Amino acid sequence: MEKEVKAYNSYKKLSYIDGNLPESVRRDLNIDELCEKIDYTSSCIGRQFLYHLLCIDKVSSVNKHERLIEYLQKDFSIRKRASEILGKIKRM
Known part of the structure; x- marks a missing residue:
């Protein structure tokens, strides 16, 4: 996964810690690969937000x-x- 796509989620992790999936869980779930497969966004901002949604333990x-x-x-x-x-x- 591109570093730019992960940037928004990294920023949000600084804002609030609760709700973010641990890195080990992200690897186990192949979040990067999942994001690439379901990504139909048309902008970097959209990809960043999609990745962030996949990395938090909340319902969209x-x-x-x-x-x-x-x-x-x-x-x-x-x-x-x-x-x-x-x-x-x-x-x-």
Whole structure:
């Protein structure tokens, strides 16, 4: 796994210790390999956050955004525009 992708999680470990999986558990679960297999993100920031979610011992709160996710799935033009705007982050 790229060092840049792990950077956000490393930062968050400094912010709060509870909830982070120990390094031995991450290795046992092959977190790096899992992240690479399920990564469909389009930016480094997205990959960093995905990796962080896999490294903490908590259930993701993505279900709070279910209505927005459904809206973006149905409306191609909004989804395309959002992708274009977020794509600019990739080049920064």
